[in-house]
Amino acid sequence: MLAAGALAGLGSLLRLPAPVARAAAPGAPRLRSFGLDVAGEDFRAGRITAVLRAPARFDLVGARGAGIAGAGLEIRVRRPGRGWSPWVPLRGVHGPDRSSGPGAGAIAPTDPVWAGGARELQLRSRRPVGGVRLHFVSVGRAPARARAAQATGPTGPSGGPTGPTGPTGATGGAAAPPTPPAIISRHDWGGDQVKPRAAPSYGQVQVAFVHHTVSANDYGPQDSPGIVLAIAKYHRDTNGWNDIGYNFLVDKYGQVFEGRAGGIDLAVVGAHAQGYNDFSTGVSNIGTYSAVAVTEQAMAAMSQLLAWKMSLHGAPTEGEIVVTSGGGSLNSYARGEQVRLNRICGHRDGDRTSCPGDALYAQLPELRRRATALAGPVPQQPTLSLEAPDAGVPYGDPLRASGVLRGPDGTPAGGTTVSVQKQGSAAWVTLTRVTTDRDGTWSVELPWRRGGKLRAKAVFPGGPAALSPVVEVGVVPVLQAVVTSRRVRLGHSPLVTGMIRPVQAVYLRVERQQHDGSWVRTGDVTVQTPHQKFQVRVRLQRPGLYRITPRTPGPAGGAGPVVAAPLYVRAVRRRRR
Secondary structure, X not given: OHHHXXXXXXXXXXXXXXXXXXXXXXXXXXXXXXXXXXXXXXXXXXXXXXXXXXXXXXXXXXXXXXXXXXXXXXXXXXOOOOOEOOOEEOOOOOXXXXXXXXXXXXXXXXXXXXXXXXXXXXXXXXXXXXXXXXXXXXXXXOOOOOOOEEOOOOOOOOOOOOHHHOOOOOOOOXXXXXXXXXXXXXXXXXXXXXXXXXXXXXXXXXXXXXEEOOOOOOOOOOOHHHHXXXXXXXXXXXXXXXXXXXXXXEOOOOOEEEOOOOOOOOOEOOOOOOOOHHHEEEEXXXXXXXXXXXXXXXHHHHHHHHHHHHHHOOOOOOOEEEEEOOOOXXXXXXXXXXXXXXXXXXXXXXXXXXXXXXXXXHOHXXXXXXXXXXXXXXXXXXXXXXXXXXXXXXXXXXXXXXEEXXXXXXXXXXXXXXXXXXXXXXXEEEEEEEEOOOOOEEEEEEEOOOOEEEEEEEEOOOOOEEEOOOEEXXXXXXXXXXXXXXXXXXXXXXXXXXXXXXXXXXXXXXXXXXOOOOEEEEEEEEEOOOOOEEEEEOOOOOOEEEEEEEEOOOOXXXXXXXXXXXXXXXXXXXXXX
């Protein structure tokens, strides 16, 4: 159902009369969010509610509820003195690659829809629902200082670092990237009111995903900053994300807005295309483009934006690339599956959604052509390889990593520092640094006690940074055990002691030998311990020779369960002299 209809039919969303131009005034309402609970019995005949009045005027609304998935929940709103908007589906189709924030693990809310100063609403569904929590955002009036600020220089309006000190750096070499479009900074659209929860993460830009925000198309240019502000507030506080999900937003007037914080010229990891965020940038068009194409102003702005952004990171704007899916509940492909994508693609190409709408999706070939004409030749980039074990590394053993570094001209880059990094909870952390040999090769050994994602990074003074592909390496637990007695009286329980590193679940498989020499499983004994060392007694019910095999219950480092050497104990009716 998500594949067939997520975001479909939203072109008529809240298609209200053109808004009156709003200017900031003293005492204007501040940005805030609030909620309203709608019980299941509030849906008349289990299908539609009476007119609901929100606690206050709201500009944006979304919903959350355990029973709304697949219920076909729809909403319509009414602004004071205006008629009702059309009915619009409420669906959720975005997501970060990893859960984060206070809402992590909770029931995901729907994507928000723009209401533009409504006070009343109604809900309806195809089947009864148990209850719905509505989440509102009020932005008051548009920020007074919202204006287009020309993004010139290596830092752009966000002031993010670049070059040798930045997480990815900017493209160097003989060919300079195209001129970026004018970009409205976070400060100018009010982003100072929705500061990120955590520091940004950085990855790569190999692909650009095009989205639409699924909101009204009849807004004025003065309304766009408020729309961006409301989406940012919803993404951060209702979704529980670190920040707004998109890297950039473009309105129908050609205004370009800085999205997620961290530097417009850096590879900031967003939350716009689950399973692909680590190596992509996301551009969302303000409005709904299921049946209506984006304007010429928006197309021109996107073309210039993507020509600049992709060239900046050494990626072409045309052609295809094969990437590895990161998986996720909203992803169309399983984790680890190889996916072929256009360099500029639609959100639907990777995830289960109809975003960016049928009309805009049909415009993507033209967008690629125009962006390519502006981008010019792609500058050569340095390359850095990383070789690491495909299978997991035994706990405590050294992980051996190696690779080759070549400069933008393809020649070996000797005497250059390579940082070997592991992904932490919010950013990449440098584990060690090594200098390349004359032939550009490098190698290093690292203690490995916890699995994770690994990459290598090299920075050329005054030039671009080189990033290796990301490699995920697991850790294979080390499991050892002994039994205190090899022969026990029937009814007594031999003591098994052992050690598991790193700490995880362990169980003992108990088998008894039959007369023909085969083994029959008699049961399992679960070891419950929060420590590396453990001990447990195994009760033997019948006389005979027993085989006790310690093992972990699940995959370890992609190599299956870890099985220790079996322990043999004989149970006898009486002890020999």
